[in-house]
Every structure is written in structure tokens, then in C-alpha cells.
Amino acid sequence: MQVEAAIAHIPRLRRYARALVGDAARADDLVQDTLERACQKWALWCPPEAGSATEVQAALRSWLLTLMHNLYANQWQQAARQRTVDWDDAWDGGHDPTSQMALRLDLERALALLAPQAREVLLLVGMEQLSYAETAQMLGIPIGTVMSRLARAREQLRRLMEGAAPSRTVLKAVK
Known part of the structure; x- marks a missing residue:
């Protein structure tokens, strides 16, 4: 190698x-x-x-x-x-006085609450800056599924960051 x-x-x-x-x-x-x-x-x-x-x-x-x-x-x-x-018990953290740290913890908590399939797509496109086609190829799913998961993940992340209760729905993997 x-x-x-x-x-x-x-x-x-x-x-x-x-x-x-x-x-x-x-x-x-x-x-x-x-x-x-x-x-x-x-x-x-x-x-x-x-x-x-x-x-x-x-x-x-x-x-x-x-x-x-x-x-x-x-x-x-x-x-x-x-x-x-039980995510409610798993993320019962202490108070941090800095607002940036609190926001970061909120983001990490919100990402952890996303379904794994949604989190993967969001991280690959948003953080790793891969194209939809690269993400689709990497995950072995159609591009339309990438776009759909990404849209749902962004919406759910937005709601979680605003303080909404986490959704308990789980996406099924497309092979």
C-alpha cells in the first residue's frame, strides 16, 4: 500500500x-x-x-x-x-457559561439526534463538501435519495436547533 x-x-x-x-x-x-x-x-x-x-x-x-x-x-x-x-438521558450535560460552547454542544446534540442515514448525508455534503454525485456513489444510493435525505436532515436539524422535540422516526437504508 x-x-x-x-x-x-x-x-x-x-x-x-x-x-x-x-x-x-x-x-x-x-x-x-x-x-x-x-x-x-x-x-x-x-x-x-x-x-x-x-x-x-x-x-x-x-x-x-x-x-x-x-x-x-x-x-x-x-x-x-x-x-x-434514550437520547434524553444520554445528553443530559452540565451548563457551560460561554454561549459559543453552548451552541456547539446544541449542534452536536442535534446531529446525534438525526437518523444515521440523514447525519451521514448532511456531514458528507455539508462538512466534507462532497458533491451529491460523490455522496450518492459513496453511500451506494441514488442522487435523488441524497437530495431528499439532505433536505429532511437540514429541516430536522433546524427544528432541533430551535428547541423542537426530536423525531423518533428512523429512515430505512436503501441498498
Whole structure:
């Protein structure tokens, strides 16, 4: 494996993992699992043949994010089978006197309350700045589904940030 090529993407993988799982230690574990999987499956990665160095790096980033998404989805499904989480109890945090910190905590809480499929699309498009097509390819869903999930996620996030009660609906994964 060309370690240098994958190492360049670690900061972005960490940022996405942290936003996805909401915990630095679990995010680091997810990044490590992703890089281990990449090492094991390196022969499956097919870089664009006639692509520039930038296109090859973009393809590698997309492949690594796809591996991370699949690992996260598998872990989330296993955890969901083992236990259920009462988000009201899980997010009963203390008071922080700074308004920016409070807003950040509210945003993290609101993101955690989104359905995993909605949160993934929102983070990939909003934070990682991937196109709808790249997001659709990475998640293995149609572009229309990306746009629909993104619109619903943005609306639900807006309502949660305004103090609305979280919705208990769960989206079914489209394969």
C-alpha cells in the first residue's frame, strides 16, 4: 500500500469520524479500523488510469470515506441490535457559561439526534463538501435519495436547533 497517499487523508478521516460518532476516542478507533481495512483491501482499489494526481487523490479519499462509512454502518447496526439509547438521558450535560460552547454542544446534540442515514448525508455534503454525485456513489444510493435525505436532515436539524422535540422516526437504508 502507498502509505504516504493514505496518510495525507487522515485529518479529513478524523474530522468526518468525529462528526459521525461524536466522540474523539471512538472516532480514532473508526479511523484506525478504516486504515486497517484499507491495508487489507488495497488490491481492490482501482485508481483512475488517465487521471491527474489530484483526481487520483480525490478517488482515494472517496474510497477511504466509503470504507469508513461501511464500517460505521456495520458498527451502528451491531450496536442497535445490542441496545437502545434514550437520547434524553444520554445528553443530559452540565451548563457551560460561554454561549459559543453552548451552541456547539446544541449542534452536536442535534446531529446525534438525526437518523444515521440523514447525519451521514448532511456531514458528507455539508462538512466534507462532497458533491451529491460523490455522496450518492459513496453511500451506494441514488442522487435523488441524497437530495431528499439532505433536505429532511437540514429541516430536522433546524427544528432541533430551535428547541423542537426530536423525531423518533428512523429512515430505512436503501441498498
